[in-house]
Amino acid sequence: MKKRVAVCCSPLLVALWAAAVVCWAPLLEASMEAEELHLPGGVYGPESIAFDCRGEGPYAGVSDGRILKWKGPALGWTLFAVTSPNREGKECNGEPETEPACGRPLGLKFDHSSSSSSSSSCELYIADAYYGLLAVGPHGGLARQLASSAHGVPLRFTNALDIDSQNAAVYFTDSSTLFQRRVWVSSIMKGDKTGRLLKYDLRTKNVTVLLNGLAFPNGVALSTNSSFLIMAETGTLRILKFWLKGPKTHTAEIFAELERFPDNIKRTNNGDFWIAMNTARGKLETQTWTGESRGVTLQHGEVKIPWLRGDPVAVKLDERGAVKGMLDGGDGQALESVSEVEESRGRLWIGSAVKPYIGLIING
Template identity: 25%
Template sequence: MGKSSNTVRLRRKPGLGEKGKKAQIDIRKEDVNKSTNCLQNLCFVLTALICVGSAFLGYAYASSPISSVIVLDSHDATDIIWNRKYNSNLQNGRKVLTELLGPESIAVDQQGNWYAGLSDGRLIKVTNPGSPSEAVVDMTHGVAYTADAGRSLKRPLGLRIFQQKLYVADAYQGIFSVDLKTQAWEKVIGFNEVSPELQFVNDLTISEGGDIYFTDVCARWQYSQMAYTVLEGRCTGRVYRISRNTTTIKLIKDNLCSPNGIEITRDEAKLLVSEVARRRISVIDIASTMIEKKILLHGGADNIRRSPSGGYWVPIPTLSHWAERYLERYPIIRDIAGKILGSNAMSLVNIMHQGTIIKLNEELEIQEIHQDSSGKVARTITQVQEYEPGKLLLGSFTEAGIVKIDKLLPPYRGDTPSPPGH
């Protein structure tokens, strides 16, 4: 009898063999190669995009129409306490004459007729406003005040009424007057009658003696290129005076930062000039032509107008936001933006979908703030015309129609705390 064995033999799984092992290695190598190729392709695409993007940005910078500078003399709007106060008082108004586009400035005569300059270059008169017999009259119909001027474009901006004449600051052409009885036009000063030529005439004010003070926003850019004046950051704006007695023109102040709206104080000793590119109002002493005070704002102000109840109305069509303050330090980015965005670059540095007006008291301190922070009724307000005590007309350089407010709600005042939750 043979010897029994308790040993259990285990079966070994069949191996892959040399061919199997080699195939598995080849598969792994192929996967690695595919991953490497994908990574290489991705790197190539990213490199190509970076090169193309860099070349495009380099081209945009090199061919930019503007030459920006670093801005060091502006303030941070967020530091202004009343910048964080909000209300919707202007929503108490209603829009009228919505067929009128861009009524930037508004004047009202003694008979209650309204006057406004529009985006299409027309100057219009609204007779019997709000009544069944209301009518809109084109005061530029048949008037070729650009004939042989050297510039064909026209855009009436600032308006003033003085001794039965309507004075018009045309952005391209200069200063004109219109007889309110005969509607006869007369050129006061043409753009090419000043050296260097006027580029962007904006607003005007008239003294009791008939002297005209007006602003020229920029020495280089015209109205259609207004975004460039803000982006570039240069201060080449001017204020002039036209003497009524001698009809001579005199430079009052230069090197201003996009001077826009202008108003003479009641004692006729000072000029209030809104410097849009620095978000401030400069108070200029007329006798010495020195800047006595700077009123810091949270956006660029426009046409400043006296209130019949005392003080001065200041519209702020564009509010500052963080991008503006950031970009002020980087002129290269602004140059590139100027090339790529063109006139749309305004929206890059400003908040425009809102309505804000403030009122200064006779001591030139901020007294009231009224807003439509959501822009439901009023946006990009460029002028406040108080045609009767407490009754306002609001103009805009971008919106259609005139906002009419019959009664303002109580304002936020500069010395009161903000409402709960604001």
Template identity: 30%
Template sequence: MRKKIMAALGLLLLAAIAYLALWPVPVKPVAWIAPAAPGYVGVHAVNDRLAHLNMIDLGREEGPEHIVIGPDGKLYTTVASGNILRMNTDGSAQEVFVNTGGRVLGFDFDAAGNLVAADAVKGLLSVSPARQVTVLADKVNGQPIRYADGVVVARNAGGKMYFSDASTRFAPADWGGTFEASVLDILEQAATGRVLEYDPATKATRIVARGLAFANGVALSADEKSVFVAETGKYRIWKIDLQARDLDLGAGTSPQAVVLLDNLPGYPDNLMRGLDGKIWAGLVKPRNPTIDGMADKPFLRSMTLRLPRALWPVPKAYGHVIAFNEDGKIVADLQDATGAYPETTAITETRERLYVQSLHAKGLGWLKR
């Protein structure tokens, strides 16, 4: 009997090994070298400036992932349900402004007052003040835009729109949502993200730059000659010349593209222009030594996806937003180590308040400026 039990256990062990080594997974991990995490020192020294936020109750809604003050003076925010909410800046008079039927992540307003949305399912959209939804771009060079993420509208140059396509490999519509698709893309590190330009005058879309490991938030320089882009999967923020055409960032820096901030202590998400020349960035999760340790071990990353989701090395909750200037100097750092307001994606700054964006918070947090 003992021999039979041992044989059965041996077969189970072999089956488990075969599963962990051979079961098909959707990613084809690429080896890369993660820089040693800087830790919370220097300008990123641990603080509690993001703790004890004032809260705006959003009812059943959660995750004010992106916040913009519209031309009508109202506060607009996307939430996890797919709605875009509109309210007064104190949180009163809340209403659903629109639901595109997809999942809007970043958005901005054009000169005519249209809400220009990066919809992770449908592409680049325009929503008129009368709430009519129009698709501006869902393809580039005949290929689909799979994961529109952040967008910013130029105030000059004919109102051109610059937006990120986070991944050409993993579309949220195909992989269970934006979070699931982002995990797959960052785990794979194939660096297929790109920055696109849409010209409303010609209705043409072109590739500005490609080769980003999950292209995320975008913001324009003050002179609107460059775009800042968060590369979430490699903990850095680029500055790219808008005259670039199909520039391959996988080949490294060039006269048209430089890494402005490198080796951040967390995953950068949205970018938002603030006041006095600031650009706000949210570090949606802190670095994880297990994940960094697997950077040059593609096989281990494949094995990770074969484990139950509860065993994935997901980084802990940690509230963290920073502000930098166009020279790459950090000018503000706000943290909450408890992660009570989780997955902070950026700050929307007004003369009176700092509104804190979040992927999963149960309300909308804010601080007096």
């Protein structure tokens, strides 16, 4: 199935950030076909997308706890890995109450550092909401657990990650120490600020807490030279910049302020960042939300954003925070819940926490 969407530069978005003085045009064709790569067997929620060291995939973690690999139209989706050792005998049907036993893989990233010599050591790192930080080899199977706690506090809602291969580190987020994924709405509604940004040292196997007191930390992505990372703090509708090198090392500052919930962040080959702005329009229709936060009024399932033109579901920023482009969902159902945008080989691959497919937009 194909849907019409727009990818464009928006003057209104440019005005949101003082650093945004130039809008890159053309980014991609203004009107494109969005395809839906449907998942098998009634599963849903391909929140994060990854490609291995040979460019194969995409791989995606889905609602029943499996990580699937796309092998083309002829073979379709195949099982690649699982994160839980407790699946046997359990009804892993993707329902929220089954997640603690079956696992729920969220953030995915292959370590491409050895891809120039051999793909045999290309490992997939996984942030599982219930089983912490894990890794699995290029042939898949049961992932091994790398970290389940930090400074004596269990990882309760492991969410997203990125890999610094040069410095042998994995940076990842724990969205809450109080609320698990299956009750994530409670974390947002109660203003929970127990989330953490963490670092896993691949050499020493130690976990360090870099930032705590965060309101639902979510997607994380490193800069090209690993001098800083940016992280989505969903509960405050902003993107934070955390310095890893230089005179500001281990300090944080605001990188961008948004008017929709930021989710996963993926860096492009040229160093820009795609930030998914998960409107969750379909999800909000089932909730009764009241209150106001940073100009966004949530009332009776509606999100009212007076300054917005169109329906931005993702924004592309460069390393200075300048706006490079926007993905417009067109107020339709196809892109009503965008958790991630992965740009690869002239394509945009679109993840979602609730949809039964991966979206695909081909440039031209």
